[in-house]
Amino acid sequence: MNRDARGWRMALVPDALINPPAGAGAALPDVLRVLEASNYGVLQLPPPGGHSLLLAVIADQVAEYAHHGYAVVALGVHGEPGNGLHWRRLAPLLRNRGVVPPPRHLIRPDVDTSAQGQRLAAFLAGYDLPEAEQRRWRV
Amino acid sequence: MEQGVPRKVALVASCLLNQNAKVCEGANYPAVVSPVVQALRSRGYVLQQLPCPELAFAGVRRWWAVYEQYDTPAYRAHCRRLAQAIAPLIEQHLRRGDELILIGLDGSPSTGVRFTSSKPDWGGRPNRPEDDWEIVPRRGVWIEELEAELARRGLPPVPATGWALDMGRFDEAGARADLEQFLDSRETAAGSRGDDPVVP
Numbered sequence: 001m002n003r004d005a006r007g008w009r010m011a012l013v014p015d016a017l018i019n020p021p022a023g024a025g026a027a028l029p030d031v032l033r034v035l036e037a038s039n040y041g042v043l044q045l046p047p048p049g050g051h052s053l054l055l056a057v058i059a060d061q062v063a064e065y066a067h068h069g070y071a072v073v074a075l076g077v078h079g080e081p082g083n084g085l086h087w088r089r090l091a092p093l094l095r096n097r098g099v100v101p102p103p104r105h106l107i108r109p110d111v112d113t114s115a116q117g118q119r120l121a122a123f124l125a126g127y128d129l130p131e132a133e134q135r136r137w138r139v
Numbered sequence: 140m141e142q143g144v145p146r147k148v149a150l151v152a153s154c155l156l157n158q159n160a161k162v163c164e165g166a167n168y169p170a171v172v173s174p175v176v177q178a179l180r181s182r183g184y185v186l187q188q189l190p191c192p193e194l195a196f197a198g199v200r201r202w203w204a205v206y207e208q209y210d211t212p213a214y215r216a217h218c219r220r221l222a223q224a225i226a227p228l229i230e231q232h233l234r235r236g237d238e239l240i241l242i243g244l245d246g247s248p249s250t251g252v253r254f255t256s257s258k259p260d261w262g263g264r265p266n267r268p269e270d271d272w273e274i275v276p277r278r279g280v281w282i283e284e285l286e287a288e289l290a291r292r293g294l295p296p297v298p299a300t301g302w303a304l305d306m307g308r309f310d311e312a313g314a315r316a317d318l319e320q321f322l323d324s325r326e327t328a329a330g331s332r333g334d335d336p337v338v339p
Binding site: 003004005006007008009010018019022032035036039040041042043044046047050051053054056057058060061064065068070 | 143144156157158159160161163164165166167168169170171173176180185186187188190191194195198199200220221223224225227228
């Protein structure tokens with residue numbers, strides 16, 4: 001019997017949402033906790049900066065997941081450079097690997113934290129691959 | 140990277156934040172390994188996820204394997220590339236005075252810290268009976284290459300332990316107590332020394 005417990009879903013998450021800068025934590029929902037409660041795994045993106053090789057490594061991993069029945073989303077932060085997602089560089093890296101860039105959800109630090117958490121949870125709950133794709137891979 | 144007060148940073152194995160990275164039948168949690176995250180966050184650690192070397196090399200549908208099967212020049216070169224990708228971030232943390240620890244995955248052929256899995260005669264058709272590998276006290280291949288890359292950069296060793304997920308029978312309560320003891324011993328040591336890590 002296969003007792004594997006994997007959830008088959010994960011999110012690309014900016015460093016700023018996993019490790020909020022001092023003082024910013026209160027303005028953001030606890031994204032890691034919401035992901036945990038929603039059974040989403042984490043693919044942590046680096047903080048702003050170069051990180052070209054690391055982004056390529058992350059794109060390799062996303063491609064492997066996306067090609068084998070895993071659902072991947074991206075969470076951004078409104079107001080961060082590139083929403084914290086390095087999107088201008090990450091999206092082409094994904095396309096070069098035959099991956100359609102994943103759906104994005106933006107967190108707004110200037111809006112009610114609790115409501116942001118609920119919106120995020122609803123977004124995560126509502127996303128998955130089509131059932132035919134799930135049946136193909138998730139045995 | 141944010142400047143200012145030094146932080147406590149935990150470098151964590153990829154699968155501790157994403158169990159989808161595990162080999163088939165190896166995921167004990169749906170996604171995040173909550174006891175590890177709780178233990179770290181409650182002690183003020185920020186998290187830095189390491190890349191998963193096996194996923195990007197052998198794929199998400201890979202067979203199980205032991206240390207000897209991954210101990211190849213091609214896999215080590217792949218691990219070195221990953222180490223070169225993450226090492227600049229680790230170096231930035233060390234140079235700003237952050238206190239770093241590493242939480243790997245004991246029993247893993249790649250990410251084992253205190254223990255890895257070994258069976259020199261594994262190979263060919265994957266028809267071995269369950270649990271016939273051995274647990275031996277040594278690093279996994281990925282951790283060996285990551286530590287070698289940090290040493291090449293002149294960086295000090297990062298104190299490390301492993302979450303005992305791949306040791307055969309998984310005992311969550313035991314693993315949690317073990318991790319908490321490691322973390323609390325770090326607090327005690329830091330408190331008694333009262334000093335900061337030194338980067339040349």
